[in-house]
Amino acid sequence: MRPRAVPAFALGLVLLVTGCGEPGKTPSQAGAPSSAPAAPTPSPTPSPRPSPSRTTPPKPKLRPVPKTLPAGLHRSSGSRGVALTFDDGPDPRFTPQILDQLRAAHVTATFCLVGKQAKRYPQLVARIAREGHQLCNHSWRHDINLGRRPAAEIRADLVRTNEAIRAAVPRAPITWFRQPGGRWTAEELTVARQLGLRPLHWSVDPQDWNHPPAKTIIKRVTAATHHGSIVLMHDAGGDRTQTMAACRHLIPDLKRRYGISRLR
Numbered sequence: 001m002r003p004r005a006v007p008a009f010a011l012g013l014v015l016l017v018t019g020c021g022e023p024g025k026t027p028s029q030a031g032a033p034s035s036a037p038a039a040p041t042p043s044p045t046p047s048p049r050p051s052p053s054r055t056t057p058p059k060p061k062l063r064p065v066p067k068t069l070p071a072g073l074h075r076s077s078g079s080r081g082v083a084l085t086f087d088d089g090p091d092p093r094f095t096p097q098i099l100d101q102l103r104a105a106h107v108t109a110t111f112c113l114v115g116k117q118a119k120r121y122p123q124l125v126a127r128i129a130r131e132g133h134q135l136c137n138h139s140w141r142h143d144i145n146l147g148r149r150p151a152a153e154i155r156a157d158l159v160r161t162n163e164a165i166r167a168a169v170p171r172a173p174i175t176w177f178r179q180p181g182g183r184w185t186a187e188e189l190t191v192a193r194q195l196g197l198r199p200l201h202w203s204v205d206p207q208d209w210n211h212p213p214a215k216t217i218i219k220r221v222t223a224a225t226h227h228g229s230i231v232l233m234h235d236a237g238g239d240r241t242q243t244m245a246a247c248r249h250l251i252p253d254l255k256r257r258y259g260i261s262r263l264r
C-alpha cells in the first residue's frame with residue numbers, strides 16, 4: 001500500500017540478491033545485473049586537492065577477488081547423493097514453503113542464513129534447525145564484497161551472524177559459511193576456518209535469483225546435476241514463487257535419481 005516505496009525496495013532486493021550467482025560461469029546470464037555490483041567505486045584518480053597536514057584516514061582498499069576460486073572450497077556433497085542448499089533466508093513467505101516440501105519428501109537441506117534475517121525471524125531459524133537441516137552463515141547483510149575487506153571486518157561480520165543464529169538456536173551447530181556471490185578470497189577462507197566454519201560453494205547454479213520461470217530452473221538443474229552435486233537455490237531475497245514451483249518437481253526427481261544427502 002505504499003506504491004512509491006515498492007520500486008526502490010525491489011531494486012534494493014535485486015542488488016542484494018544478484019550476489020548469489022557465480023559471475024563468470026555463465027556470462028550470458030550473469031552479465032546483466034550481477035556484473036554491476038562486482039565493480040565497487042573504482043578509485044583511480046584521488047582528489048587533486050592536497051591536504052597535507054591532516055587527512056581523514058583513507059578507507060582500506062578492497063583486496064581483489066582472485067580470478068580463480070581459492071583452494072579448499074566445498075564444491076561437492078561428499079557422497080553420491082545431491083545436496084540442496086537454500087540461500088538468503090529465512091523469509092516468512094517462502095522458507096515455510098520449502099520446509100514443507102522437504103519434510104514431505106523426507107529429505108534435509110542446508111540453509112545459508114543472512115544474519116539480519118535470522119535476527120528478524122528467529123522462529124523460522126528454530127524450525128529449520130528443529131527439522132534437521134544444516135545451518136550455514138551467509139554474512140550479516142549479504143555483503144558480496146565481504147571477502148575483500150580487512151580480516152577483522154570479515155571476522156566481525158561472521159561472528160555477528162553466528163550470534164544472531166545462535167540467539168535463535170543456541171545448541172544447533174553452524175557448520176558452514178558461504179560467501180555471497182561466491183566471491184571468495186583466500187583471506188576470508190582463513191577467517192572462516194579460524195571460526196570453525198567450513199567454506200561452502202556449489203556446483204549447480206540455476207540462477208534462480210534472476211527469476212527465470214520454473215521450467216527453466218528445472219531444466220538448468222536437471223542438465224547440470226550429477227552424483228555429488230551441490231545445488232544452489234534461494235528461498236529468500238525476492239519473489240521465489242518460481243523456485244518453489246521448480247522444487248515441487250526437482251526434490252522428488254533428484255531424490256529418485258541420485259538421492260538427496262546431507263553435506264559431509
Ligand SMILES: [Zn+2]
Nearest residue numbers: 020087088180
Ligand atoms: Zn546469497
